[in-house]
Amino acid sequence: MTQPTAWPTTWRRPPMFLTSPTLRFGFWFLVALYLAWSMGTLDVDWQRVGQGLPRAGDMLSRMFPPDFGRWELLVRGVVESTQMALAATFVGMILAVPLGLCGAANLAPRPVYLAARGLIVLSRTFHEILIAIVFVKIFGFGPLAGLLTLIVASVSFIAKMIAEDIENMNMGQIEAVRATGASFPKLLVYAVQPQILPRYLGVCIYRLDANLRHSTVVGIVGAGGIGMTLSASFKRYDYDFSLAILIAITLLVFLGEFFSNWIRGRLR
């Protein structure tokens, strides 16, 4: 005969979020509703999608083995991408300094601050590829458009980081240097720069890594680098060459990340 117990003999895991059952079921109901609505409105050609699996198989079989025969084209593209990334990071890290100073609320006057922050938000909102297309239309196909794209992206990113670092720095040192009667440029050199320089260099190296990634794709819309070669090989169904390019890009990105982590580790 079993004794009735005062405590439950089985245990159910409590729900991980939304402990109220009504809210939880309401949430899942909304998710289901959203899925139904979005799947219904999406313009998907199911017949074409159905052919996807055999097509993917065909593509994979044509990709192997990767064709490194045209390695000269590959190397030229990779070198161009790397040069674009290096040059853009260099120009970006210089141009970002004034913009970053203007974007720091504790140094810049209010209107300057708002203008600088507005500029940063504006250029950070638009995807690199979008900026690249506009530059391609202005300057024509080629690495110049890609270079300018990466410069715009680098400037806004580095400037945002500089501005945030300046806002978070120790104001005591500013007061101390100001008390010696230092002018504003001297204040920047002796109180601001020593506090933000290590982080600034770290951010620049990180951006170099990010630029390397982006330099491999801006070419898809015609802005130079290995992306142009990749896009062309896809259009010509040269899938074995595409795979070779993809492997090269993956290696490049991996090396960039490794290098960036190594340098940033040493900076600390």
Place this chain on the structure above:
Amino acid sequence: MTAAGLAKRYPEVWRRFSVRETIVHWLWFAGVMLVAAWSVRNLDITWIYFLDAHVQVGDLLARMFPPDWGHTGQIVRPLIETIHIATLGTIVTYAISIPIAFLSARNVTPNAVTWLIGRFILVTSRSINTVVWALIFVAIFGPGAMAGIWAITMRSIGFMGKLIAEAIEEIDEGTVEAIEATGASRMKVLLVGVLPQVMPVIYGTTVYRWDINIRESTVLGFVGAGGIGIELYSSINQFAWQEVTTMLVVIFAVVVASELVSAVVRRRIT
């Protein structure tokens, strides 16, 4: 101590770095300058284009204004499609990335081989840009939103998987031991001991990735993978700059709004 020695120890002018440090700094600086100069010189750039750049940009801006608001009606559908692509891609990623994160976390992965497989998936996914994934999926599924959803998913798996795996590696092992001590199966330990501890991180990264994906999905259309990018690309190619301005304004609003939503949600759950 001689006067010269004293002067050396207590100089009139304060210098932050020693002579040697200064030389090393200048050498680094020269090295960076050399690399930058080499990069710019060897790029195949026709500098002549720069001469009239300000004219070109001015001309473009003049053509872009005023925005063509009559075009707004036509971009509502592609805009909704863009948001759907980002959202559905994030939902699929949410389902796929959690098991992969469990494979790639050192402390819960079954063995070295599964760990390597997990890491390989994460690295491949992260090294290939969303737009390149889109190229591949357009070749597989044909142009349209389906290719976009999968492109978003493939790129996001690496991002979310990596962050979740890092969170799993930092969990409190005490909870896991306590549940193991009750005789729970391996699966139960993961579900009851590990998962609840990383759930906040999973929600946080999902919402964060969703807001990145909104931004990414605005350009997928350039390679034919659906969304507002298709309309934008055709307007740019027809030099209909006033329509382009309208779309840029709308994209700006959507991206900023999604960033705000994501920031508010993340602040509430963490």
